[in-house]
Amino acid sequence: MSKRVQVASLSLFALALGAQAQAAAEPEKEVVEISVWSRVPKSGQPRGVRDKLQQVDLKSLPNETAELFDAQLGRKAKYTFVPIANLIEAHAPTATNDLALLHFYNGMIVPLPFRNAAVMTDLKPVIAIGNFEPLRKDNEGHLDVRPIHFAGNKVVVAKPTHPAIPEAIARDLNPWRHVDSLVGIEFVNDLAYYNQFQVNPGNQSAAAGFALVKQSCQFCHGARKEGAQFGWDFVEPIPAYSWRRKGTHLLYHIKYPRLEGEATGFMMPALRSISAVDAEYIWYWLKAVANEPMPPYAPKAAPRPKTKR
Numbered sequence: 001m002s003k004r005v006q007v008a009s010l011s012l013f014a015l016a017l018g019a020q021a022q023a024a025a026e027p028e029k030e031v032v033e034i035s036v037w038s039r040v041p042k043s044g045q046p047r048g049v050r051d052k053l054q055q056v057d058l059k060s061l062p063n064e065t066a067e068l069f070d071a072q073l074g075r076k077a078k079y080t081f082v083p084i085a086n087l088i089e090a091h092a093p094t095a096t097n098d099l100a101l102l103h104f105y106n107g108m109i110v111p112l113p114f115r116n117a118a119v120m121t122d123l124k125p126v127i128a129i130g131n132f133e134p135l136r137k138d139n140e141g142h143l144d145v146r147p148i149h150f151a152g153n154k155v156v157v158a159k160p161t162h163p164a165i166p167e168a169i170a171r172d173l174n175p176w177r178h179v180d181s182l183v184g185i186e187f188v189n190d191l192a193y194y195n196q197f198q199v200n201p202g203n204q205s206a207a208a209g210f211a212l213v214k215q216s217c218q219f220c221h222g223a224r225k226e227g228a229q230f231g232w233d234f235v236e237p238i239p240a241y242s243w244r245r246k247g248t249h250l251l252y253h254i255k256y257p258r259l260e261g262e263a264t265g266f267m268m269p270a271l272r273s274i275s276a277v278d279a280e281y282i283w284y285w286l287k288a289v290a291n292e293p294m295p296p297y298a299p300k301a302a303p304r305p306k307t308k309r
C-alpha cells in the first residue's frame, strides 16, 4: 500500500471519528525511514512518476544534537537532528527541480523552495529524531481535543513563517504548527507543479482564487488527489463548490470554523484575513477545478530564473 493511500485512509478514519476525536488515530509505527524521490514527467501519466526513489533511514545519517527554537512549540528544546539541507544534498535533485514537497503522515504537504538561500537560512529546517510527546494546541482558551501525534521524527523550523504565506495571513496560519511526522520528500519543478492547478488561465476569477489557495489552503487540501490530503480533497468524492454552494457559505467555513472547532478538533484554523471577495474567488476556482481537466505535470527543460519568493 502506498504512503499516500495510507495517509488518505488515516485521515478519513480521523474524520469518521468526528466528535469522539479524543481517541484520534495514532501513527502505528515509527517513521525513521522516509522516502525521497524526484518527480519526472511521463506521457500517459499526467501527474508524472517517481524517479530516483530512495528509502532513507534517518538513524543511519550523521546527526547533531543542539538546543533549537521550535516554531511548532513556540519555544526552545533540545533535539538530535538531521538538517534537511543534508538530505537534499545527498539526493542531488536535478537542476529542473527547485521545490521540495515535504509529505507528512497526516496528509499535509509543506513546500520548501530549497534553492532559495534566504528561506533556508530563515527556517533552518531539520528533522529531529526520537520520541515526542503528543502536541496539544491551545486555541483561544479551548484545548485541542485532537492533539498531534508524532512517530519517531518531527520537522523543526526556526520561524513560524512560510514563504508562500503573506504576513497578513501568517497571523492565523502557520502550517508548521499542524504537521506531524515526515514520511517523504519529493522534488518537483515549482512552476510545473502549480501549473497543474491552473485549470483555466482565461478564467480570471478562478486564477485569483488559486492564488489565494496557494497562500492559505495548499498545505492541507488538494484536488483530484493531487496535493495535500489532510483536509478534504476539493473535488473527490464531493466537489467542495457544490457542498459550499456559494462564496458566502465557503466564507463562513474558512473564516469561522472555530465555531465548530471543538467538535472537529480545530484541525482547520480560522483564517480571519479571508474577505468575502476572496472567498468568492476561491469558490470560482473550486468550481473550475471540479469541472475542467487539470493540466499535466510538464516542466520546461530549464527552470526560469526566479526573482521573488
Ligand code: HEC
Binding pocket: 173, 175, 178, 212, 213, 216, 217, 218, 219, 220, 221, 230, 231, 232, 240, 243, 244, 253, 254, 264, 265, 266, 267, 268, 269, 271, 274, 282
Ligand atoms: C491546517 C490545515 C488546513 C488549512 C490551512 C485549510 N484547511 Fe480546510 N480543512 C482542514 C481539515 C483538517 C478539514 C476537515 C475537518 C475540519 O473541518 O476541521 C477541512 C475541511 C474543509 C472543507 C470541508 C468541510 C466543510 O465543512 O465544508 C472545506 C470546503 C475547506 N476545508 C476549505 C478550505 C479552504 C478554502 C482553505 C483555504 C482558504 C482551507 N480549507 C484551509 C484543514 C485545513
